[in-house]
Amino acid sequence: MPARKGTAARPRDPVPGLVDSLLKGDKRAAGKLISLIEDDEPEATEAVARIHPHTGRAHVVGFTGPPGVGKSSLINRLVRTLRGRERKVGVVAVDPTSPYTGGAVLGDRIRMADTGVDPGVFIRSMATRGHAGGLALATFDAVRVLDALGMDLVLVETVGAGQSEVEIATRAHSTVVVEMPMTGDAVQTMKAGILEIGDVYVVNKVDLGNADVLVANLKFQLEARDGWTPPIIRTAAIEGRGIDELADALMRHAAFLDETGLRKKREIARARLEILENAQRLLAREVEAGSASGRDFERMAEDVASRRLDPNAAARKLLPTSSRKSS
Ligand SMILES: Nc1nc2c(ncn2[C@@H]2O[C@H](COP(=O)(O)OP(=O)(O)OP(=O)(O)O)[C@@H](O)[C@H]2O)c(=O)[nH]1
Ligand SMILES: [Mg+2]
Structure with missing residues (x-):
């Protein structure tokens, strides 16, 4: 009997079918699987179990830094630059739920939306309020989906507050710490721990001036770790300045992780x-x-x-x- 449309509730796409489609590069399947994870549905466990063996190819880059520093703007520009280099790029943005950044969230969606038509780009905002497994677990299960979808890089924007800031460094292959120069003569202090977690430091909003002090300050304080000295990149995301240099730095760090065997070490720490x-x-x-x-x-x-x-x-x-x- 032919199936009739609209007479009964459509059965859900069973997980194995969704995962098969995902592995063939189907963005729609990726979206559905991320929704299962986001809503903490029982099927998500099976989905992640099926996806996991097909992951490990993507280079995962975490972005952290204070609210409003320009993380979303940088990611948006970087996506375009990486596409220009024939890389497929996934983005997972964690929605801040605090009211004072509410306006910026809307901004994120609009600014990030203009890369949505490109088949080599997949951008997803996660609303993970109240997720039983915690924000980070859901976020990185979504990263797995994009890895299995065939993205070469997955960029993760975290909420620039609390634990997630430092946590990102244990989960990503490369961590980008974004700062911006202070205006006026206040002494700029950085959050505790921030100097230890970055593989690449970005001083954004250089168009506003005052960048030299911050760059010198960072240069003075940053130390080499495991044979890698974190570069400091000056950017003006708003004008697209410095984005090529940021992409280069990330590629160099990815190569460094491969050459030194540190990639494997980081993956074990995350596991x-x-x-x-x-x-x-x-x-x-x-x-x-x-x-x-x-x-x-x-x-x-x-x-x-x-x-x-x-x-x-x-x-x-x-x-x-x-x-x-x-x-
Ligand atoms: N002048 C200047 N403004 C910038 C630059 N980059 C971003 N902005 C502006 O700074 C504001 C915040 O930028 P976002 O990219 O939303 O910053 P964010 O770090 O993602 O913010 P949250 O997600 O809310 O933490 C926006 O109004 C941007 O237009 C820059 O290089 N120069
Ligand atoms: Mg943002």
């Missing part, structure tokens, strides 16, 4: 983090679902709260027998 996060998520789900181990967990929480058990002993009870002995 470690992801395994731990998945374990946490599984536990959170058990608790939420009120399963047997979820109820054990609740009972332990009560025992710890009423001083019948200490938290470390409780944690050990959750682990397989073999690891319970050590603390």
Whole structure:
């Protein structure tokens, strides 16, 4: 019997079919798979499991820096430059949910939208509010989708606040730290940890002047790590200045990671983090679902709260027998 349109709810695309289409380069399938991940749907686990073996080709670049520094503007320009070099580029932008950057989010969508018609570009904003696995896990599962889609580079824009800023460095192959010169005579201070995480530093908005002090300051403070001295690139994203140099620096860093074997080391560090996060998520789900181990967990929480058990002993009870002995 021929299928009739519109008479019944259309069944969802089963995951294996979506993944097959993804691997053939179907952007529509990529979008659907990212939606499953974003909404934390049960199918997302199967999807990621099927996608994972087909990843590892894309070079993942994280962008971090304070709100309004020009991350989205830089990424937008960089996408065009990389396309000019015949590279396929994916972008995952994490929506900041804080109200004072609300205007910029809308701006992101508009500015990023004008690269949307190019088949070698895939841009996606993630709204991951309340995602059980945390923002980073969902973001990097989306990166996996774009890797499997065949993108040569995947650029990730993070929210320039809190933990995600430093976390990005453990997940991306290359981390770009974006700063901008201060106006006036205030002394510019950088957030703690920021000097340790960047592989490439960008001083954006050089069109506004005052860049020399910041560049000199960075040059003075930055040290070589593992044989790589982070370059400092001056850009004016608004005019497209310095973007070629930024693309060159990223290509040099990618080559450096390959030559030194550091790529593999970084991937193992990321895997470690992801395994731990998945374990946490599984536990959170058990608790939420009120399963047997979820109820054990609740009972332990009560025992710890009423001083019948200490938290470390409780944690050990959750682990397989073999690891319970050590603390
Ligand atoms: N003068 C000047 N303005 C710039 C430059 N780059 C970006 N801007 C402006 O700075 C503002 C913020 O730029 P975005 O690219 O949205 O910055 P962002 O870091 O992505 O901001 P959030 O995502 O909100 O953290 C926008 O009004 C841009 O037009 C630049 O090189 N020079
Ligand atoms: Mg932005």
